[in-house]
Amino acid sequence: MSNSQVIELEDVCFGYEHQEVLHNISLTLEEGQFAVMVGPNGGGKTTLLRLILGLLAPRYGRVRLFGQAPVLIRRRVGYVPQSLHYDAHFPASVEDVVLMGRVERHLFGPYRRADRTAAASALEQVGLGGYGRRPFRALSGGERQRVLMARALASEPRLLLLDEPGANLDPGSSRQVYELLRELNRRVTILLVSHNLKVVASYVSHVICVNRTADMHRIDDVDRIDLAGGEWIRLSHVSCPVAVHDEDCSTPHHGAASSQPACGCGHSKSVGEA
Amino acid sequence: MDGSFIQHLMEFSYLRLALAASVLASIACGVAGGYVVARRHSYLVGAMSHALLGGVGLARYLQVVHGWTWFTPMLGALLTSVLAATAISILTTGGRMREDAILSAVWTLGVAAGISFIAATPGYAEDLNSYLFGNILLVSVSDLWMMAVMDAVILLTAWLLHTRFVALCFHEEGLLLRGVGVAWVSWVLHILIGMTVVVLTQVVGVILALALLVLPSAAGALFARRLPAVMLAGVGLSLLFCVGGLVISYGPGWPTGATIVELAVGGYVLLYIAHGACARLRRGKDA
Numbered sequence: 001m002s003n004s005q006v007i008e009l010e011d012v013c014f015g016y017e018h019q020e021v022l023h024n025i026s027l028t029l030e031e032g033q034f035a036v037m038v039g040p041n042g043g044g045k046t047t048l049l050r051l052i053l054g055l056l057a058p059r060y061g062r063v064r065l066f067g068q069a070p071v072l073i074r075r076r077v078g079y080v081p082q083s084l085h086y087d088a089h090f091p092a093s094v095e096d097v098v099l100m101g102r103v104e105r106h107l108f109g110p111y112r113r114a115d116r117t118a119a120a121s122a123l124e125q126v127g128l129g130g131y132g133r134r135p136f137r138a139l140s141g142g143e144r145q146r147v148l149m150a151r152a153l154a155s156e157p158r159l160l161l162l163d164e165p166g167a168n169l170d171p172g173s174s175r176q177v178y179e180l181l182r183e184l185n186r187r188v189t190i191l192l193v194s195h196n197l198k199v200v201a202s203y204v205s206h207v208i209c210v211n212r213t214a215d216m217h218r219i220d221d222v223d224r225i226d227l228a229g230g231e232w233i234r235l236s237h238v239s240c241p242v243a244v245h246d247e248d249c250s251t252p253h254h255g256a257a258s259s260q261p262a263c264g265c266g267h268s269k270s271v272g273e274a
Numbered sequence: 275m276d277g278s279f280i281q282h283l284m285e286f287s288y289l290r291l292a293l294a295a296s297v298l299a300s301i302a303c304g305v306a307g308g309y310v311v312a313r314r315h316s317y318l319v320g321a322m323s324h325a326l327l328g329g330v331g332l333a334r335y336l337q338v339v340h341g342w343t344w345f346t347p348m349l350g351a352l353l354t355s356v357l358a359a360t361a362i363s364i365l366t367t368g369g370r371m372r373e374d375a376i377l378s379a380v381w382t383l384g385v386a387a388g389i390s391f392i393a394a395t396p397g398y399a400e401d402l403n404s405y406l407f408g409n410i411l412l413v414s415v416s417d418l419w420m421m422a423v424m425d426a427v428i429l430l431t432a433w434l435l436h437t438r439f440v441a442l443c444f445h446e447e448g449l450l451l452r453g454v455g456v457a458w459v460s461w462v463l464h465i466l467i468g469m470t471v472v473v474l475t476q477v478v479g480v481i482l483a484l485a486l487l488v489l490p491s492a493a494g495a496l497f498a499r500r501l502p503a504v505m506l507a508g509v510g511l512s513l514l515f516c517v518g519g520l521v522i523s524y525g526p527g528w529p530t531g532a533t534i535v536e537l538a539v540g541g542y543v544l545l546y547i548a549h550g551a552c553a554r555l556r557r558g559k560d561a
Contacts, residue, residue, distance in 0.1 A: 015304040053451060075453035090312060090444055090506050091495050102440045106451040108434040155452065 004031045006159050007052055007191045011135045012045075012061035012224050025214045026062070035216070037193045037204035038063035046082070049161055051190075053079060066158070066239060075104055078152030080145075082132065082163040082193075094139070094147050094204035095119055095132035101154035115154075116143070122150040125184075127176060153184070153190045160184065162192040166199060178203045279521050288411055289524075295413045296516035298421040299477045301561065304509030305432050307491030308501050309463060310329055311508075312443040317490050318464070321377040323471045323483040325384030329354025330405045330480070331391030338395045347405065348420055351475060355468030363461040394453035408479030408531035410520065414474040424469050431466050438461055440501055477516060478531035486512060488540045496549040515541060517558050521526070 007029035014022040022044045037045045050056045051063055054070025065073050078101070098119040099111050106112065123129055126146040126261055131139075136147065145168050152160060160181070166174035181190055182203050194200050197207065201219060208216045283289045283291045310319055333350025336342040358380050358472060392402055432439070436460045441449040450456045467487075474483040494507025519534030 055447070057384075074451055077451070078492075079451050080446075089495065091498055091501050092440065092444060093500050094438065096500060099437070100444065100448060101452070103437050103441045103449060104454050106437070109437075110433075111437060116406070179479075 008064040010060045010062040036204045037208045039210035043232030080162040101151040122153040292410045300512035302473040307508045309504035311491040316485040321381040326351040327388030328384040333390035334390040359464035359468040482535045489538045490540040493545040
C-alpha cells in the first residue's frame with residue numbers, strides 16, 4: 001500500500017449561518033483504505049462529504065483531494081449520493097444513467113462505443129448485467145441505488161464516496177453491495193457514510209467518528225478507543241465520542257491561514273446535539 | 275379532411291407556407307420540449323416567451339419611428355430571447371437569487387416593455403394581436419427561412435450537447451461533480467429554449483407558445499422511455515396539433531393559434547387518460 005494521500009483535511013471548520021456543524025477537523029485518508037464515517041444524525045457526516053467534494057467551502061482550514069483543491073480534481077471521484085432529487089418519471093434507460101458517469105469525456109457529440117462498454121461492465125459489477133435497456137423509473141429503490149453505484153464506477157474513479165449505500169436495501173442486497181465494495185477496494189480507495197457500523201465493521205479498515213469533530217480509528221482498535229474525557233453515544237457495539245470542546249475558538253490556529261484572526265467558526269462552545 | 279382545405283392548399287401559397295411553418299415549429303418544439311419537460315422548466319418557457327414581446331415591440335418601434343426596416347420583429351424576438359436566457363442564467367447560477375422571482379421579473383418586464391414600445395409606435399396597435407396570439411396564415415417566405423435556420427441551430431446544438439443536457443436535467447450536481455461547467459451548459463440550454471420560443475411565436479404567438487412547447491412533449495413522456503423518444507413523440511404530436519388546428523380553424527375562420535392550443539390541451543388530456551387506463555389494464559393483467 002503506497003502512502004499517497006487521497007483525502008487530506010487540515011483544521012477544517014464549517015457552519016451554516018449561526019450554527020457550527022464541523023469543528024477543527026483534521027483527517028487523512030490514504031490510498032487503499034476503506035473507511036466508514038459513523039455518527040449521529042446532524043453530526044455532520046454528509047457535510048463532511050460535501051466539503052471533500054468541494055461542493056461546500058470550509059470556513060477555515062484546508063481540504064485537499066489527491067493533493068489538489070477538490071474542484072480541480074473531483075472528476076477522479078465516484079460519488080454515490082444517498083438519494084437523488086430527480087424526477088421519478090425522468091425518461092432515461094438504466095444505461096443512460098450509468099453513462100452520465102462519463103459525460104465529461106467528450107466535449108461534443110454522443111457517447112462512444114468505449115463508453116457503452118464501460119457502462120455495461122459497471123452494470124455487471126453491481127449485479128445488474130443486462131439491465132441497460134430497462135427504464136430507470138421502473139426499478140426498485142435498491143436497484144436504483146446500484147445503478148447509481150454503476151454510474152460512479154463507469155467514471156473509473158480512484159476514490160469512491162458513498163452516502164449511506166445500504167439505506168434503501170434489504171439485508172441481502174446490502175451485503176452484496178458491501179462485498180462488491182470490498183472487491184473494489186483492491187484498486188479504489190473508499191469512504192462511505194453509514195449509520196450502522198455493525199453491518200460494515202467486517203468490511204472496512206478504518207472508522208471515522210463524526211459528531212462536530214472527527215476522529216479516525218483503525219477498525220481493530222474500535223473497541224479500545226480511549227475514553228479521553230468525552231461524552232459517548234452507543235453505535236451498535238462501538239462507542240463514538242460526542243466531542244465536548246472547552247478550548248476557546250478565538251485563539252488563532254496554526255497553519256497557512258494564520259493571518260486570519262480566528263478560526264471563524266463562532267459558537268465553539270455549543271455542543272452538537274447527541 | 276375538409277375538401278375545401280385541400281383545394282385551397284393547391285391554390286393559395288399562404289396555406290402551403292403555413293403548413294411548412296407548422297413542420298418547422300414542430301421540429302423545434304419537440305426537441306426543446308423534451309428538455310423542458312425533463313427539467314420541469316415550464317415556468318422558464320413562460321417567462322422567456324412573454325419577454326419576447328419587449329423585443330417585438332422594440333423592433334416595431336425602430337422600424338416605424340426610426341426607419342430601421344431590417345430590424346424585423348423576429349430579429350427583435352431572437353435578440354430578446356438570447357438576452358433573457360443570459361440574464362436568467364447569470365442571475366440564477368449558484369442559487370444566490372430566487373429563481374421564481376427572477377423569472378417573474380423577466381416575464382413581466384418583457385410584457386411591460388412591449389406595451390411601452392407599442393404605445394410609442396404610431397398606428398401599430400392593431401397588429402399587436404398577431405404577436406400575442408400568432409398568425410400562421412401571415413408567415414412569409416423570409417420568416418420561413420429564418421425559422422429553418424433556427425431549427426438547424428437547435429438540432430445541431432442538441433446533437434452536440436445532448437449528453438450534457440440529459441445529465442443536467444437528470445441531476446445537476448452529478449454533472450457538476452464530473453467537472454463539467456454546469457453554468458454554461460444550462461446557459462446554452464436556455465438559449466436553445468429561447469430560440470424555440472421565437473420559432474413557435476410565429477405559429478401561436480407569445481401567449482400560447484408555452485402550450486406548444488410543453489404539452490406535446492409532456493404527452494410523449496407519458497409513454498416514451500427515453501428522452502430521444504419523448505422528443506420524437508413531441509415532434510409528431512405537435513405536428514398533429516398544428517396541422518389539425520390549421521385545418522379545423524380554416525373553414526369557420528376561427529383564430530388558428532387558439533384552435534391549435536385547444537387541440538393540444540385536448541390531446542394531452544386524452545393521452546393522459548389513455549395512459550392511466552393502460553396502467554390500470556397492465557396492473558389488472560399482472561394481478
